[in-house]
Amino acid sequence: MNRHVNMGRKLRVAIVGGGMGGLAAANFLVRRGFDVTVYEQAGKLGEVGAGLFIYPNSLRVLERIGFQGPLNQVGAKVGPGSQYYRMDGTVVGPILTTDSNGWNGMYGMHRADMLNALAAALPEGCVRTGHRCTGFEQDEQVARLFFAHGAQAEADVVIAADGIQSVLQKFVVEPQAPEYSGSRAYRGLVSRDKLATWNDRTHQVWMGDGKHFMVFPVRGGTLLNYVGFVPTGDELAESWSAVGDRDELAASFAGWHAPIVDLLTKVESCFWWGLYDRLPLSSWTNGRLVLLGDAAHAMLPHLGQGANQAIEDGCALSIFLEGHAPADVPAVLKDYEAFRRPRTDLIQAEARRNGLRYDSRSGSLEQRDREIATSAQFRKSLYDYDVEKDALERLGRVPAVA
Numbered sequence: 001m002n003r004h005v006n007m008g009r010k011l012r013v014a015i016v017g018g019g020m021g022g023l024a025a026a027n028f029l030v031r032r033g034f035d036v037t038v039y040e041q042a043g044k045l046g047e048v049g050a051g052l053f054i055y056p057n058s059l060r061v062l063e064r065i066g067f068q069g070p071l072n073q074v075g076a077k078v079g080p081g082s083q084y085y086r087m088d089g090t091v092v093g094p095i096l097t098t099d100s101n102g103w104n105g106m107y108g109m110h111r112a113d114m115l116n117a118l119a120a121a122l123p124e125g126c127v128r129t130g131h132r133c134t135g136f137e138q139d140e141q142v143a144r145l146f147f148a149h150g151a152q153a154e155a156d157v158v159i160a161a162d163g164i165q166s167v168l169q170k171f172v173v174e175p176q177a178p179e180y181s182g183s184r185a186y187r188g189l190v191s192r193d194k195l196a197t198w199n200d201r202t203h204q205v206w207m208g209d210g211k212h213f214m215v216f217p218v219r220g221g222t223l224l225n226y227v228g229f230v231p232t233g234d235e236l237a238e239s240w241s242a243v244g245d246r247d248e249l250a251a252s253f254a255g256w257h258a259p260i261v262d263l264l265t266k267v268e269s270c271f272w273w274g275l276y277d278r279l280p281l282s283s284w285t286n287g288r289l290v291l292l293g294d295a296a297h298a299m300l301p302h303l304g305q306g307a308n309q310a311i312e313d314g315c316a317l318s319i320f321l322e323g324h325a326p327a328d329v330p331a332v333l334k335d336y337e338a339f340r341r342p343r344t345d346l347i348q349a350e351a352r353r354n355g356l357r358y359d360s361r362s363g364s365l366e367q368r369d370r371e372i373a374t375s376a377q378f379r380k381s382l383y384d385y386d387v388e389k390d391a392l393e394r395l396g397r398v399p400a401v402a
């Protein structure tokens with residue numbers, strides 16, 4: 001097709017979902033000069049959630065657009081001393097906390113802190129809360145969104161960043177239910193003050209008996225985020241706000257290494273998540289509509305890459321769309337999808353494999369421990385990746401970054 005440089009008006013981009021992927025994409029797009037509006041169903045951003053990791057692969061591109069200071073302020077750097085253990089406390093080996101250059105670009109982050117930092121950097125009025133999207137249509141010229149309270153919006157590009165339960169996904173592919181992993185995750189936060197001897201700059205993972213447990217700091221180390229992964233037959237809704245049973249959580253890890261048992265006595269409340277992913281979708285785009293983040297490639301959390309991949313998506317999409325006219329959008333979105341899919345398909349599959357390792361369901365413990373050691377190589381390749389550089393190179397443009 002003939003694609004031409006857009007000398008006219010700015011492309012109008014509507015993003016449905018003000019979560020990790022939607023707000024990160026908005027920031028990358030605003031920096032590249034697009035006219036961006038984010039529609040979020042919640043009445044307020046970032047009210048719920050727990051901790052997640054931001055790794056070098058997404059941090060390097062966020063820092064380039066000005067987030068070095070803000071994320072350093074709200075995150076907790078996680079570094080040396082981070083370890084894998086068997087459930088009884090036997091050390092399995094170190095956890096990788098740098099890229100190949102030794103850059104320790106790894107933060108434990110409270111989801112609400114991250115969302116607030118991303119939102120604060122957007123222009124006034126860019127994010128519209130209280131907008132639950134219920135419908136989509138498009139023609140050759142424009143895409144239209146419909147909201148539950150009756151409002152409508154028009155755009156040249158619609159980004160569906162509406163999470164694993166995406167309502168817009170059905171406008172791209174046949175509806176297909178997410179796959180249940182057989183595990184639930186209990187997550188919550190404990191004040192560091194209650195665990196004075198705990199190292200507040202490390203990531204610790206204990207593995208065994210079909211379960212695993214991890215702890216890492218968030219909010220400058222003032223809070224410790226814990227996650228207990230437990231097998232269950234009951235499917236539970238994937239949600240950022242379902243209240244869990246702390247006694248059930250404690251019982252699940254009774255007899256494990258003493259620091260976990262001790263931490264669990266300090267837990268006052270916790271949330272739980274049913275863990276779901278999807279097999280790679282047959283497509284991420286339909287005309288002017290493109291899926292991003294969990295809506296496109298929901299993955300299990302066992303590599304901690306869901307949000308990181310959503311952030312990479314937004315960076316790449318802003319580069320692919322740059323300079324294009326509205327008529328080019330459908331073809332540009334296809335090119336973007338072809339660029340991103342090999343990486344996210346691989347990470348979706350590896351996240352499943354890593355979950356089996358963490359739950360000690362992949363052969364003998366000795367074999368599992370060896371695999372944990374060798375999987376550091378894969379993690380290095382994840383962390384070393386520079387999506388901005390790769391996208392610019394794919395498009396034959398010279399990266400402005402080293």
Ligand SMILES: Cc1cc2nc3c(=O)[nH]c(=O)nc-3n(C[C@H](O)[C@H](O)[C@H](O)COP(=O)(O)OP(=O)(O)OC[C@H]3O[C@@H](n4cnc5c(N)ncnc54)[C@H](O)[C@@H]3O)c2cc1C
Nearest residue numbers: 017019020021041052053133163293294301304306307308
């Ligand atoms: C236990 C656990 C641990 C995890 N740990 C990590 C980690 O360490 N690192 C990591 O990178 N990832 C981690 N993840 C994954 C990560 O949380 C997700 O991959 C990430 O949040 C996906 O971002 P998203 O923007 O696609 O979706 P979300 O962050 O879920 O955001 C979707 C947004 O869309 C809004 N929305 C939904 N429907 C509509 C609608 N109809 N109209 C308007 N708005 C709508 C929602 O309210 C929400 O704000 C973890 C996940 C779990 C469950």
